[in-house]
Amino acid sequence: MTAERIWTAALLVIGDEILSGRTQDRNVAQVGQWLNLQGIRLAEVRVVPDIHERIVEAVTALRAAHDYLFTTGGIGPTHDDITVDAVATALGVEVIVHPKARATLEAWYADKGGITEARLRMARVPEGAELIENRMSGAPGIRCGNVFIMAGVPHIAGLMLEALSGQLEGGAPLLSATIGCWVPESEVAELLGAAEKAHPGAQIGSYPFFREGRVGANYVIRSTDAATLEACRADLVARLEAAGREVALEGI
Amino acid sequence: MTAERIWTAALLVIGDEILSGRTQDRNVAQVGQWLNLQGIRLAEVRVVPDIHERIVEAVTALRAAHDYLFTTGGIGPTHDDITVDAVATALGVEVIVHPKARATLEAWYADKGGITEARLRMARVPEGAELIENRMSGAPGIRCGNVFIMAGVPHIAGLMLEALSGQLEGGAPLLSATIGCWVPESEVAELLGAAEKAHPGAQIGSYPFFREGRVGANYVIRSTDAATLEACRADLVARLEAAGREVALEGI
Numbered sequence: 001m002t003a004e005r006i007w008t009a010a011l012l013v014i015g016d017e018i019l020s021g022r023t024q025d026r027n028v029a030q031v032g033q034w035l036n037l038q039g040i041r042l043a044e045v046r047v048v049p050d051i052h053e054r055i056v057e058a059v060t061a062l063r064a065a066h067d068y069l070f071t072t073g074g075i076g077p078t079h080d081d082i083t084v085d086a087v088a089t090a091l092g093v094e095v096i097v098h099p100k101a102r103a104t105l106e107a108w109y110a111d112k113g114g115i116t117e118a119r120l121r122m123a124r125v126p127e128g129a130e131l132i133e134n135r136m137s138g139a140p141g142i143r144c145g146n147v148f149i150m151a152g153v154p155h156i157a158g159l160m161l162e163a164l165s166g167q168l169e170g171g172a173p174l175l176s177a178t179i180g181c182w183v184p185e186s187e188v189a190e191l192l193g194a195a196e197k198a199h200p201g202a203q204i205g206s207y208p209f210f211r212e213g214r215v216g217a218n219y220v221i222r223s224t225d226a227a228t229l230e231a232c233r234a235d236l237v238a239r240l241e242a243a244g245r246e247v248a249l250e251g252i
Numbered sequence: 253m254t255a256e257r258i259w260t261a262a263l264l265v266i267g268d269e270i271l272s273g274r275t276q277d278r279n280v281a282q283v284g285q286w287l288n289l290q291g292i293r294l295a296e297v298r299v300v301p302d303i304h305e306r307i308v309e310a311v312t313a314l315r316a317a318h319d320y321l322f323t324t325g326g327i328g329p330t331h332d333d334i335t336v337d338a339v340a341t342a343l344g345v346e347v348i349v350h351p352k353a354r355a356t357l358e359a360w361y362a363d364k365g366g367i368t369e370a371r372l373r374m375a376r377v378p379e380g381a382e383l384i385e386n387r388m389s390g391a392p393g394i395r396c397g398n399v400f401i402m403a404g405v406p407h408i409a410g411l412m413l414e415a416l417s418g419q420l421e422g423g424a425p426l427l428s429a430t431i432g433c434w435v436p437e438s439e440v441a442e443l444l445g446a447a448e449k450a451h452p453g454a455q456i457g458s459y460p461f462f463r464e465g466r467v468g469a470n471y472v473i474r475s476t477d478a479a480t481l482e483a484c485r486a487d488l489v490a491r492l493e494a495a496g497r498e499v500a501l502e503g504i
Contacts, residue, residue, distance in 0.1 A: 016457055019294045020426070021284030022472065023459070025277065028299065032273030042271045044306075047280065047297035050457070054296075077438040078458040079445035109438075118441030153460070174272070186329040186361075189370030193331035205268055205302070206330040207275070208405070220274065 004224065007170045008043035009035055010062035014073035014083055015152055016049050026154040027072040034161045039170030040068065050074060055086035063090070063147055068168065073152030075142075077118040087147055088126035098125045101140055134159040172224040177233045180252030181245050182216040184208075191243060192219060195236040201225055202232035211252075218251045256476065259422045260295035261287055262314035266325035266335055267404055268301050278406040279324040286413045291422030292320065302326060307338035315342070315399055320420065325404030327394075329370040339399055340378035350377045353392055386411035424476040429485045432504030433497050434468040436460075443495060444471060447488040453477055454484035463504075470503045 011031050017023040025047070032042040043066060048054040055074075063069040074083035088095045101123035106115050125131070125142045132141030132148065134156060141160035142149040148164070150157045181188065185208045196204040201223050208217040219236060223229040240247050263283050269275040277299070284294040295318060300306040307326075315321040326335035340347045353375035358367050377383070377394050384393030384400065386408060393412035394401040400416070402409045433440065437460045448456040453475050460469040471488060475481040492499050 013297075016455070016474075017459060017472070018280065019284050019297065020288060020428075020474075021281040021286075021294075022428075024281050028270065029273040029276050032271050034273075036272060042273075043301060045265075045271065045297070045299035049295060076458070076460060077441045079441065079448060080455075080457055112436070113439065116438065116441075119438040121441070122438075153462075155462075176272070176274075184364070186368065186371040186374070187365065189329045189331065189368075189373070196331060203268070203332075205332055206328070207269060208328060210405075210407075220269070222268075222272075 005171055006224075007040040007068075008066045009040050009068040009070060010044040010046070010066040011042060012055070012058050012062055012069060012071045013045065013047040013152075014050065014055055014071055015047075016080075018047050018073075019049055027150075027152070027157055030154055030158055031070055031072070031161070034165075035170075036174050038165070038168055039173045040168065041174060050080045050082060052082055052086050052089070055083065056090045059087055059090035059147065063145075066146075068146050068148065070148045070150060072150050072157050075122065075149060075151055077121045081121065083149055084124050084126060084142065087142075087144065087149060091126055091144060091147070093127040093144075095124050096127045097123050098129065098131060101125065101131055104131075104140065132160045132163055134163055174222055174224055175226060175229050176220055176222045177229055178218050178220050178251035179233065179237060179240075180216060180218040180248040180250075181240060182214055182248075182252065183245055184215050185217040188217075188240065188243065188245065191239050192236070195232060195239055198235060199223075199228060199232035201228045204232070204236065209252075216252055257423055258476075259292045259320075260318045261292050261320040261322060262296040262298070262318040263294060264307070264310050264314055264321060264323045265297065265299040265404075266302065266307055266323055267299075268332075270299050270325075271301055279402075279404070279409055282406055282410060283322055283324070283413070286417075287422075288426050290417070290420055291425045292420065293426060302332045302334060304334055304338050304341070307335065308342045311339055311342035311399065315397070318398075320398050320400065322400045322402060324402050324409050327374065327401060327403055329373045333373065335401055336376050336378060336394065339394075339396065339401060343378055343396060343399070345379040345396075347376050348379045349375050350381065350383060353377065353383055356383075356392065384412045384415055386415055426474055426476055427478060427481050428472055428474045429481055430470050430472050430503035431485065431489060431492075432468060432470040432500040432502075433492060434466055434500075434504065435497055436467050437469040440469075440492065440495065440497065443491050444488070447484065447491055450487060451475075451480060451484035453480045456484070456488065461504075468504055 129144035381396035
């Protein structure tokens, strides 16, 4: 396996409702899965409240540390939607009304009472930004440099991701294979560690569960190289079977 | 309303499986809700991969910035369970085998094949730490100073939180009330902002949704002071009704 550049992204989830536990986040898993397909690894997530300084601080740190930064939340028309202002501050640019976003909103609201000052808030972007169109709502996502500003509503964020599919430079996608055993992970822990060590470039994660009154675990092997993945997977199966364990080859 | 100390906590979620999107996190919402009841505000969440340096870096930053730091994940018996070592590094202490944790594990595994080197990993704690008992598994949670190390499996993390209920110093719990309207939030955005501004000490969050083919939003009013909360809630209801909106007083 040749050494290769690993592309990484961070996700910044913005919203008091996630931190209070009122709303169950769905965007971390959605963005993580989508990034895998783009050959980009989600390497860090932060969740911060609707406070300007906290968003600015997180955007500044994360966009410098990773190839891409995605944000979710805080782009609607109400007073607690402050993401665009905070990203603009972090980038050191002004907030402007994007002409195309304005036109889109005007068309969207033409038969819904027309444009208002509140609705026009959704056309505000950091200067120099491009729009990420989606079919679902008048409010577009926003790309400014390596920062992608997306909706908090998971379905709309998903449409924005769909619009971005294949547009971002990435590396080899992270491949994975899963096997499982109805056995406490503590009984095979050494064997798992040894199998990972024998295959540089592969990682093995162990994910225990309690189900149907029994304990078991799935072992997820990950690698960007298909041959390394398969070698590690086959080796782990062989080691488990040699230890007298029955292996579920598709996971449990 | 008198100014009062606000107690804050951070949560560090440790695990490749959350970042890859394989596993849907449940601990952010669970910890956030539990902290509200303790009078402590979840003020930041980070999710990092199973990489020693990344965990150390996050623990160091978060335990300094907040009154409390909770971690979830990475305390099982396998090679990818490295949370204890990383927290010890961040605290500048050694990792030791805790005598009581060892005794608990020995009793737990007495009729399950006995203690092994892998299982003994779960008795390792940063020097000076106390245990957070739980009824569900042999592996205890760990408290070291203001850092609380918990399991990744949400059910076990929940039992550890239960054991900690009422043990941590906090301030006034954050109270909330929810009302809702079947109206696009863009049509009442200015009214929401004005109602919040009129009641210092209260915040209003607007959470739009698409449901049954219609758009609407819930408005969550939050305050640590019951009278402020009620005044803001009543004022918002009055403003919405004055604007000709029908208000669902319990939210939608």
